[in-house]
Amino acid sequence: MTNILLATDSYKHSHYLQYPPGTLYVSSYIEARGDAKKDGKVVFFGVQSFIQDYLSKPFTQADIDEAEELITAHGLPFNREGWEYILNRHNGYLPIEIEALGEGTVVERGIPLVQVRNTDPLVPWLTSFIETALLRAVWYGTSVATLSFAAKVVIYDALVASSDNPEAGLPFKLHDFGGRGASSGESAGLGGMAHLVNFQGTDTIEALVAVRRVYDDKKVVAGFSLPASEHSTMTSWSRAGEGDAYANMIAKFGGGLFSIVSDSYDLFAALEDIYGTALKDDILKIDGKLIVRPDSGDPVATPIKVLEALWRKFGGTVNSKGFKVLHEKIGVIQGDGMNFESISRLCRTLITNGWSLDNIAFGMGGGLLQAHKRDDLNFAMKCNAIDVGNGWQDVQKKPATDPAKASKAGRQAVVGTMESGFTAMKDDDEPEVAFHNRFETRYANGTIWPANFAEVRARAHKGMLLTHQELSALREAA
Structure with a gap:
């Protein structure tokens, strides 16, 4: 799917008409929902692939024309004005910022992995528009990395005992x-x-x-x-x-x-x-x-x-x-x-x-x-904040019928280490929080921050050794 305008769910094309009047900025985040104490950890992976495959090249007028013909025939409104604005103002590169933990980080369930916001106040709908392709890359990449990691912990444990x-x-x-x-x-x-x-x-x-x-x-x-x-x-x-x-x-x-x-x-x-x-x-x-x-x-x-x-x-x-x-x-x-x-x-x-x-x-x-589903690790991307001209205001989903699906309110920061564990907290622009925030910008307005695969591997291997130590300590305590 080379046309980013079509790499989304159908209903996303109607969302530019649905935000509150005066909306300038929208923020969303991705997590594997759950409780670390009972649901365990995940190995974060996939965001860099999405960025490189979908955001490294600008979309074109031909992409807009193709999308308009298909989407309108499909039965949805098409935001031609918005897309042509991005093409002309930003040369076809999406005016968004994607920040994320370092890939390979071993992190507790329930900790945000990625956070996205638009950077141009005229296109607040863009944040959620990319959910389909971005979430797909993150949930799938993380799911495979987590399974492979879990097998590595078991194998290493047996090697330590027998080799x-x-x-x-x-x-x-x-x-x-x-x-x-x-x-x-x-x-x-x-x-x-x-x-x-x-x-x-x-x-x-x-x-x-x-x-x-x-x-x-x-x-x-x-x-x-x-x-x-x-x-x-x-x-x-x-x-x-x-x-x-x-x-x-x-x-x-x-x-x-x-x-x-x-x-x-x-x-x-x-x-x-x-x-x-x-x-x-x-x-x-x-x-x-x-x-x-x-x-x-x-x-x-x-x-x-x-x-x-x-x-x-x-x-x-x-x-x-x-x-x-x-x-x-x-x-x-x-x-x-x-x-x-x-x-x-x-x-x-x-x-x-x-x-x-x-x-x-x-x-x-x-x-x-292949044997993975998004719900295996309960992945979701949810809106957590909106700015209608008075700064960031908290946004939260909190269904009475399923409290486990409650989302996090407010722009997020992640603090801590793999050794100490991670904590999610609201990013209220406090210097202390900003200094310790583990989120790093990976993409902004057409610029990609390069990543090194050796560093990704080193993080995951460190997490494996720490997990092995935790399991060994639990065995000794028992």
Whole structure:
């Protein structure tokens, strides 16, 4: 949707006629509604993508003409005068200010993430007009980043318990296989980026392109993958040629990390007879590492049985924490059936059975990029203040039928840190509040403040370590 005038809900086109007479400025904010004590935290992400994709280029007269023809035929009034004013006065760049927390910030539910206001008093309706596309980018990006983050906390916790070097393999412990399960290339790019906030393993190339487009380092490679087989490249050799298919993979890719899907026919026969017998010597001679991928069966029981079979054939070592580590030439990735719940169960089962998390990586597909709704984290963008000529006046939604949907009144500031926790308070232009306010301007009147993806990642990783410490303290207290 390249025309910003059409990247909205239909009814927004009638709203310029609905504000009180004399309205000059409108302010709105975005939050994941909830209570931090019972609803937890989110990893903020997505605003920079919206800004770059929707606000970095001006709209044109052709965009206005296109929108007028469609919107009037659609049955709504069209504010041609307002849009032509923005085109002529502001050269097609939206006269709004978007301020937000730093992306990657781990923040309690109920804390504002983004705040928007118009900067030209002649277009107060513009603040809410961009809600559809802006909120979509923020709720979706934040939802994927939060799921990926939650999995990272669980995986890191298991690594700390079972690995001699928990940090070493962590960036590649959860791989994004979700590109084909996403609803669009745009979703794959934004959702794939959100996962890359926490990890570096991905097969979603749209995410790599998106990072380069959205962030200031245009040559960064934000994620990595490895040569891997799929069922078509294995079954094309026929069942009788399964061993030859595996041998070909070893010959072509044995100089580095590579993965073979191994359940085309009989997974455990392949482990016993092909990997563990016919090709065992070849595997032990490679310079790299073979990653075995089971792709069917129970998502917890199957990888445990795979590890046991490989241990019988290849052996390994017991680390300083007393956990088994397979031979350095072979490992496992479990992608089938993986979600937050099954990853958590598999981590617990591995620890219970004496296996280090060093032996395995996880993959997620559509569950990572697609299985999200706006209401999962109760996202909303609401008006919180209006100026009709006497300065900011509080605006608040407070439905008697659902108190949980009450919105925040007044322009907002966010103070605090990830260590101490964040607090939302009214921004009444007090110097103390302004000094500690964590909101930063990301866009204003056509100017974009660049962001660095490495800094986004660093914030999220810091939040992960703090969350792990909190969980450890709760366990000790219990």
